Amino acid sequence: MLGVVLAFAVAAIGCGSKNDDDQWLARTEAANAQADRMLAEGRAMDARDVLRDVEAELTTSGSADAHMVRRDLLYRLGEIELSAGNAKAAADWATRGLGLGRPSDAFTTNLLIVRGRALEQMNDAAGATRDYHDAILITEALLDQSLGGKAR
Numbered sequence: 001m002l003g004v005v006l007a008f009a010v011a012a013i014g015c016g017s018k019n020d021d022d023q024w025l026a027r028t029e030a031a032n033a034q035a036d037r038m039l040a041e042g043r044a045m046d047a048r049d050v051l052r053d054v055e056a057e058l059t060t061s062g063s064a065d066a067h068m069v070r071r072d073l074l075y076r077l078g079e080i081e082l083s084a085g086n087a088k089a090a091a092d093w094a095t096r097g098l099g100l101g102r103p104s105d106a107f108t109t110n111l112l113i114v115r116g117r118a119l120e121q122m123n124d125a126a127g128a129t130r131d132y133h134d135a136i137l138i139t140e141a142l143l144d145q146s147l148g149g150k151a152r
Contacts, residue, residue: 024066028054028073035076048080071097071107078114082121091118104142109135 031054035047055073058066074097081090094115102108116131 075110087118087121
């Protein structure tokens with residue numbers, strides 16, 4: 001998924017100076033690769049720190065593409081925390097990502113699912129159900145669009 005996100009971000013870049021976009025994108029790509037290596041080595045909290053740092057750098061970017069990639073980083077941070085058994089931290093990362101906006105896209109769906117899973121682990125069935133339901137609605141709309149349906 002990350003490769004697709006980064007490829008999409010590279011293809012979509014068109015705002016701001018090319019040099020600025022190249023810099024944050026290169027830093028993000030390197031951080032994701034480093035985090036992947038750390039996760040493979042069982043160093044989840046080190047991977048979290050790397051991703052957290054690059055996400056913090058993106059808070060100052062006005063680029064819509066950086067905003068999209070930032071939401072994906074927040075999803076990854078939530079996944080790492082969830083895998084480590086830190087449901088509250090996972091929910092917090094996802095909530096932060098959702099606070100950046102909730103367009104009907106795969107990034108929002110991912111954030112809703114990771115927060116739903118975290119809420120489920122925290123015994124908040126109603127909250128988890130809401131998030132899962134919202135994720136399903138977005139996924140259905142995206143599928144309908146891709147099939148040329150009325151949501152176009």
